Amino acid sequence: MQETNIPKVYDPQSFEKKWYEFWEKNKLFHAKVQKDKKPYSIVIPPPNVTGQLHMGHAMDNTLQDILIRFRRMQGYNTLWMPGCDHAGIATQAKVDAALREEGSSRHEIGREKFVERAWQWKEKFGSRIMYQLRSLGSSCDWDRERFTMDEGCSKAVREVFVRLYEEGLIYQGTRITNWCPHCNTALSDIEVEHETEMGHLYHIRYNVEGTDEYVEIATTRPETMFGDTGVAVHPEDERYKRLVGKMLVLPVVGRLIPLFADEYVDPQFGTGAVKVTPAHDPNDFEMGQRHDLEQILVMTNDGRMAENTGLYAGMDRYECRRRLIEDLKSRGVLSGIEDHEHAVGHCSRCDTTVEPMISKQWFVKMESLAKPAVEAVKNGKIKFVPERFTKIYCNWLENIRDWCISRQLWWGHQIPAWYCDNCGETIVSRDDVTVCTKCGSNHLRRDEDVLDTWFSSGLWPFETMGWPEKTEELKQFYPTSVLVTGYDIIFFWVARMVMMGLKFGEDIPFKHVFIHGLVRDSQGRKMSKSLGNGIDPVEVIEKYGADTLRFMLITGNTPGNDMRFYWERVESARNFANKLWNASRFMLMNLEGFDKDFVPEQAEYTLADKWILSRYAHTAASVTKNLENFELGEAARSLYEFIWNEFCDWYIELSKARLYDKENIAARKTAQYVLGYVLEHTLRLLHPFMPFITEEIWQHIPHEGESVMTSLWPDGENGKIDAAAEKNMTAVMETIKAIRNIRAQVNAVPGRKSEVILFFADRSLKETFVENKGYLASLAAAEPMTVWTDSMVKPENAMTAVVSGVEVYLPMAGLIDVEKETARLTKEMINLDKEIERLAKKLSNEGFLAKAPAEVVEKEKEKQKGYTDKKAAVQERLTYLAAL
RNA sequence: GGGGUUAUAGCUCAGUUGGUUAGAGUGUUACGUUGACAUCGUAAAGGUCACAGAUUCGAAUUCUGUUAACCCCA
Numbered sequence: 001m002q003e004t005n006i007p008k009v010y011d012p013q014s015f016e017k018k019w020y021e022f023w024e025k026n027k028l029f030h031a032k033v034q035k036d037k038k039p040y041s042i043v044i045p046p047p048n049v050t051g052q053l054h055m056g057h058a059m060d061n062t063l064q065d066i067l068i069r070f071r072r073m074q075g076y077n078t079l080w081m082p083g084c085d086h087a088g089i090a091t092q093a094k095v096d097a098a099l100r101e102e103g104s105s106r107h108e109i110g111r112e113k114f115v116e117r118a119w120q121w122k123e124k125f126g127s128r129i130m131y132q133l134r135s136l137g138s139s140c141d142w143d144r145e146r147f148t149m150d151e152g153c154s155k156a157v158r159e160v161f162v163r164l165y166e167e168g169l170i171y172q173g174t175r176i177t178n179w180c181p182h183c184n185t186a187l188s189d190i191e192v193e194h195e196t197e198m199g200h201l202y203h204i205r206y207n208v209e210g211t212d213e214y215v216e217i218a219t220t221r222p223e224t225m226f227g228d229t230g231v232a233v234h235p236e237d238e239r240y241k242r243l244v245g246k247m248l249v250l251p252v253v254g255r256l257i258p259l260f261a262d263e264y265v266d267p268q269f270g271t272g273a274v275k276v277t278p279a280h281d282p283n284d285f286e287m288g289q290r291h292d293l294e295q296i297l298v299m300t301n302d303g304r305m306a307e308n309t310g311l312y313a314g315m316d317r318y319e320c321r322r323r324l325i326e327d328l329k330s331r332g333v334l335s336g337i338e339d340h341e342h343a344v345g346h347c348s349r350c351d352t353t354v355e356p357m358i359s360k361q362w363f364v365k366m367e368s369l370a371k372p373a374v375e376a377v378k379n380g381k382i383k384f385v386p387e388r389f390t391k392i393y394c395n396w397l398e399n400i401r402d403w404c405i406s407r408q409l410w411w412g413h414q415i416p417a418w419y420c421d422n423c424g425e426t427i428v429s430r431d432d433v434t435v436c437t438k439c440g441s442n443h444l445r446r447d448e449d450v451l452d453t454w455f456s457s458g459l460w461p462f463e464t465m466g467w468p469e470k471t472e473e474l475k476q477f478y479p480t481s482v483l484v485t486g487y488d489i490i491f492f493w494v495a496r497m498v499m500m501g502l503k504f505g506e507d508i509p510f511k512h513v514f515i516h517g518l519v520r521d522s523q524g525r526k527m528s529k530s531l532g533n534g535i536d537p538v539e540v541i542e543k544y545g546a547d548t549l550r551f552m553l554i555t556g557n558t559p560g561n562d563m564r565f566y567w568e569r570v571e572s573a574r575n576f577a578n579k580l581w582n583a584s585r586f587m588l589m590n591l592e593g594f595d596k597d598f599v600p601e602q603a604e605y606t607l608a609d610k611w612i613l614s615r616y617a618h619t620a621a622s623v624t625k626n627l628e629n630f631e632l633g634e635a636a637r638s639l640y641e642f643i644w645n646e647f648c649d650w651y652i653e654l655s656k657a658r659l660y661d662k663e664n665i666a667a668r669k670t671a672q673y674v675l676g677y678v679l680e681h682t683l684r685l686l687h688p689f690m691p692f693i694t695e696e697i698w699q700h701i702p703h704e705g706e707s708v709m710t711s712l713w714p715d716g717e718n719g720k721i722d723a724a725a726e727k728n729m730t731a732v733m734e735t736i737k738a739i740r741n742i743r744a745q746v747n748a749v750p751g752r753k754s755e756v757i758l759f760f761a762d763r764s765l766k767e768t769f770v771e772n773k774g775y776l777a778s779l780a781a782a783e784p785m786t787v788w789t790d791s792m793v794k795p796e797n798a799m800t801a802v803v804s805g806v807e808v809y810l811p812m813a814g815l816i817d818v819e820k821e822t823a824r825l826t827k828e829m830i831n832l833d834k835e836i837e838r839l840a841k842k843l844s845n846e847g848f849l850a851k852a853p854a855e856v857v858e859k860e861k862e863k864q865k866g867y868t869d870k871k872a873a874v875q876e877r878l879t880y881l882a883a884l
Numbered sequence: 885g886g887g888g889u890u891a892u893a894g895c896u897c898a899g900u901u902g903g904u905u906a907g908a909g910u911g912u913u914a915c916g917u918u919g920a921c922a923u924c925g926u927a928a929a930g931g932u933c934a935c936a937g938a939u940u941c942g943a944a945u946u947c948u949g950u951u952a953a954c955c956c957c958a
Contacts, residue, residue: 740927
């Protein structure tokens with residue numbers, strides 16, 4: 001157990017892997033169903049199998065791991081369900097690219113082979129991501145690892161699809177959807193990102209049939225004019241009233257289209273007349289429905305002009321736009337081009353400009369699903385942390401539109417719908433179908449499309465627990481305790497899970513939604529592949545250790561807000577780990593004669609012992625409270641401050657005298673006990689944040705149990721809080737700092753002892769200082785310590801400082817620098833005057849005295865007295881100096 | 885157009901129910917390797933808490949408005 005030879009420097013590489021394997025091998029992450037224990041469960045936001053872990057994952061999983069490890073130590077039956085997502089479009093794109101490298105393509109090898117390739121991809125990259133999660137320290141229950149396309153999830157997806165279809169909540173329809181010509185698939189509304197772009201507004205004249213008159217329209221997408229089936233104006237627009245009902249001649253094409261009136265048209269915009277292309281614009285589509293207009297599709301799925309565009313057929317949509325503009329110009333019907341700023345939709349996956357166009361797709365009716373999902377949040381069953389995301393979530397669900405769920409991809413859950421070529425029947429079924437249920441024909445074709453990836457992700461909290469079977473896991477772990485995710489997928493994922501959970505899981509999927517922000521680069525930019533500014537968490541782990549990365553990610557950051565990545569901050573976290581490492585090393589080097597059964601008598605405790613135990617108790621309470629409130633950053637900060645500024649800077653220093661003195665056995669044993677107690681318990685508190693280093697140290701120092709991760713969370717330590725010890729110790733510490741300050745002022749030779757004379761305005765402190773004068777000697781080189789009493793004359797040739805309750809005099813051998821000393825004290829005087837004045841004003845304020853709580857008034861009065869006493873002492877000193 | 889976030893030390897950020905001489909890390913300056921740690925220690929400098937009002941005995945903290953940056957939705 002006793003080891004004095006541990007490395008001088010924190011070296012995470014030497015132990016992180018070892019401990020992870022130890023935990024995993026001993027199944028410490030595994031959650032059995034145990035009905036008598038309180039459950040605490042989290043399902044991981046499944047990373048895409050496409051690639052690798054990025055900094056956002058590192059952040060997300062660090063937060064989850066902290067919560068899980070904390071609750072596990074608190075005694076909950078804790079489940080963290082891991083897994084990954086098949087990520088339809090993204091993965092298909094990756095596999096496509098791999099095939100292209102080989103000079104092949106998905107179309108060449110066919111669907112079956114392609115899907116095989118995608119599975120191979122999944123095996124390779126899925127396991128890589130899971131490995132990366134392990135290197136971060138994530139305490140997931142790997143025995144339960146799931147994948148959104150595994151057998152169980154596929155079964156759940158089918159069940160949900162069929163039930164929704166049977167209830168009429170899933171339907172097939174020909175509607176305007178957002179089409180990505182690059183990914184070659186339809187997208188849902190939220191997969192489109194709108195960016196404001198500078199474009200042009202083209203003014204084109206459409207002749208009124210049989211006259212020389214024309215109507216001028218304005219459009220941003222002239223190439224869609226091949227699909228125009230009308231021109232609309234506002235019914236009250238005087239400019240056009242007399243022309244409504246007339247036919248117009250579509251330029252270039254020559255087709256006749258009606259001019260009609262519709263309330264939708266904004267007479268202020270452009271010329272007040274809009275071309276109507278029902279097959280290529282959502283608003284036009286609706287006008288088309290109202291006015292019974294034909295829908296003419298003029299583009300192909302890859303963004304080229306269709307056969308019906310004559311000379312332009314086969315041309316890219318933008319090439320067509322350029323040529324068409326030239327053509328219109330030469331025909332003299334192009335009357336103007338204005339610069340125009342407008343929002344253009346882009347594919348969130350590949351950034352290609354999406355083309356709104358009609359196609360036949362599957363949709364989910366959202367209204368009835370969204371209502372209970374809003375209700376669950378409004379009535380507080382589900383709570384967002386931070387609370388402000390509630391509004392964002394509710395607003396979105398309250399204005400939700402139907403969800404396009406079919407994708408023209410090969411990688412994903414194929415839609416369980418079959419079409420009968422014989423009678424035209426559509427059959428949706430849980431099991432594969434070979435015979436038409438209506439006409440008995442076996443000429444069936446399965447729908448080729450797959451489902452939106454988020455359709456299966458939406459079932460994640462319960463599909464991973466065995467739904468639709470009524471499993472023990474569901475009974476114990478559903479609803480889950482908390483969902484931890486970024487604000488960027490509240491709509492994509494959180495909202496869908498709530499809807500699906502309420503509908504099929506028969507309860508909310510989670511009680512809390514803990515939202516975090518994005519990790520940005522040091523300039524505040526989003527990390528992205530195209531910018532090349534991403535930082536690989538694995539690189540950070542290899543260089544600095546997972547604990548360092550974890551600690552860096554959760555400090556200096558508050559819930560829901562973005563954070564910037566700085567290497568300096570990584571280093572600062574690493575230094576903290578090193579500090580802890582060396583504090584432990586100090587203890588290990590002083591373990592000789594450690595008696596694990598020894599517990600000191602109360603009387604054996606020194607002031608420092610009582611003080612550090614009290615400070616530790618405060619820390620334990622605040623860490624617990626902050627973790628329970630999802631204030632993980634605050635929790636980590638309080639541990640940082642306790643470990644560094646109190647335990648290391650003061651307690652270790654103060655324990656040295658007793659530890660080095662091998663004669664006084666009782667004192668040495670007490671110091672060892674307190675050091676051991678505080679360190680061992682602090683390691684437990686820190687374990688959720690920095691699992692590896694805490695385990696490594698914990699295993700070296702005296703402990704009981706097999707792992708710090710299964711040790712009990714420190715609780716009920718409040719008995720150790722000792723207000724008197726804290727007050728007295730604070731006075732000692734302040735005095736030490738004051739002496740050091742003076743010594744620095746006069747350039748005292750470091751280490752050379754000098755006398756200090758103390759005068760106690762607060763008499764109760766005298767005894768404390770007499771008993772603990774060793775503290776002043778060792779930490780401020782102040783020796784001997786003389787106590788001045790009222791009857792004596794205060795020392796003259798000395799430097800002075802005043803701290804609460806204590807006047808400090810440092811006699812000077814030579815002459816003191818009167819000028820410098822006067823300046824220093826004058827500055828102090830000014831500060832004190834300012835405070836005294838402020839307090840005087842406050843304390844003479846009738847309102848304050850009458851309305852503020854008595855304890856606040858009392859506190860202010862005490863402050864006032866403290867400052868006044870200090871001022872008197874400083875004044876006295878200044879008077880003395882002036883007389884020299 | 886609607887909604888939201890942010891504005892605190894040179895930089896990055898804390899500051900959780902209103903009462904602190906407003907904090908940390910980093911950077912800067914001076915000094916220092918005595919047996920945990922130079923990935924360190926000691927000391928210091930550095931802020932009108934964006935601006936203007938309001939509420940209150942009391943505002944960095946609550947409310948309103950303004951300005952600036954960013955984000956989401958339409």
